[in-house]
Amino acid sequence: MGTDPTSGAPEDERPRSLSRRVVLQCGGAVCMQAWLLPMAGCGTSTAPAAQQSAALRGPERATPLARFLTDAERATLRGLVDRLIPSDLTPGAAVAEAENAIDAFLAAFLTDPPLIYAGGPFSDRAGASDNDFERFIPLDAYEQLAWRLVLEGSQALPEREFNGPVKGLQQIYREGLARLDARAQQLATGILPAALGDIVAAQLADTGLEAVLAQINALAGNEGFADLPAPLRDLILFDSSDATVQALVDVAFPDTLAGTYGPPEYGGNRDLVGWTLTDFDGDVQPRGYSDDAVVNADNPGAFDGLLPPSYGRDAVSASATAKSDAPQTGVAEAVTLPLVIAPSESLAAIILDAGGSLAALKRRLEPWANAPSDAIWTWSADHA
Template structure:
């Protein structure tokens, strides 16, 4: 399990920075799907029992959720996810209750079976009598050890430290959430980020330095992170000098994406708000798709201009789609959207190399997202 929070002194980890727009920079929905699957535990279990259809359904009763975080820690986490996917990207992670999915994941091994792999084959959202997704699949010994290392860490146990000590997500969250509250209290005493001007200029330019300082002056001194106005929470989250906070953001951002847009059986995506926002039908089996849904094209959306010609009706269809996308977003005339698309094998390798770290993912994708100024933008494909 996680350790007690430290006093709040910054650690010695490499400082890292936050970007809310990393999903678009990483190549859009395809990369998002590939990135979320391991974070949400939505993979296929390799347990021997999973070979039979009945085993895929899990136990007879739904697997209950457990909690790892305290009520105060959950309030701080809710305030954090609210800034990682804010309400201006309606409806936002707080409305989707992504913090509950994260807490359930941290407490995965406090239930039996662990809350890692949802069962199958169907939920009850498309005609099935029962929701099989609520019954999670038991893990084999190898899977259990691997996931305990991720969630709980090695904890000094010899059987877990065959590759050296590992800090688990429970400890990262507990230390990081405590640090957020410490930083909130420090703001009222005048302890501001050394890079205050740069943070405001880069991330809070629409608010302005005077407004930020006025909000700091209005603090009583007993506020926690959850009590701060949104700009002051951003001020803490965007401070690259606080390694403890940045270590938390590094894991919390992909976990927040999973909690917002993943299946609700993992604890988030309340009332399917994440899927509604993305205009995603969700799981449609056993009913399946209607003939109309299969045959007729969707209405153009704001990102259709990013698709290659093979997704439209030739070059003419793609141009029309791009124009429709520009009109949909309110952008007049021509929209120029430079885009690099890596072959799927390369993209998969990049995601694996990132090892679950947001910072590492952005670093791995840098050659694709920041090409030379004179680069020629082309589409690439895996096969003819």
């Protein structure tokens, strides 16, 4: 097994170069779990078109969302997703109600069909009369076993322990959420992480140790995790010595991304806030795209000059240069800012290779975080 000469990472962990087209095609896959991808257009079949369409549409009624967590657990989960994708200049996971999507996923087998694969081919957001995404697809026996193993674990059942015992997501979430509330109670009674100073210095750069201690001293003593100020919730989440919390974060992070940016039929992305803040069109069929949108490049936006060259930055810069050559009145001169940015294609490959595990993502990013300067792309972006 060789190594990447620029990063020192083993060949099986080094980032693969991806074209812009591949990155755009798999961009949804970076954020979405398989359970968030509608089945329309996936795979091939020799069945007649009418039969395929009927199979994709699923039952004639919409699949309801069920609940697995208690009200208290959902409140704790909301406090968690709020820190994984916080609201600052843009809405975060709590605004998108990502916790609803996670809860519905945990309760997938409490609905019929299970809430795993949304139907197709169209929603009603782009001209279709009905929302096919609301009618989920029945699972075959193999799929049922596989997804029950993921969600419910092996539960000492012989038919599920062919590869040994498996802890399901339901148990990981239930144990992890309880641990978050227990840690909140510990903070309120003065039991602090041994690495408190290190966590504040390394992870809470905008909050000093004195400020953290002041927030802890202000607690009444009966707060749950969701009741804590954001820096105190972060203090618990960044404590790497707590294996139960870290196991929860490891699965909750990709699930929160999925609940924030996935199709709303899975329970999150309320009012399409996840798509709006990322400028994602969402599903556009059967309306489709105009000829102009397919053939011509997008109009450069305010920050498009910050993109790497493979994302069409040269065209953006040319457009910006043309604008700067035109007569201007009362407009500030264009300035050049030096930027140091990791290759976006490489980052996309790293995220994909992590397979939805936050711990694996951290391991793959570590060589790049410590990489020499020649392993990072540096360029200047012209913008007005």
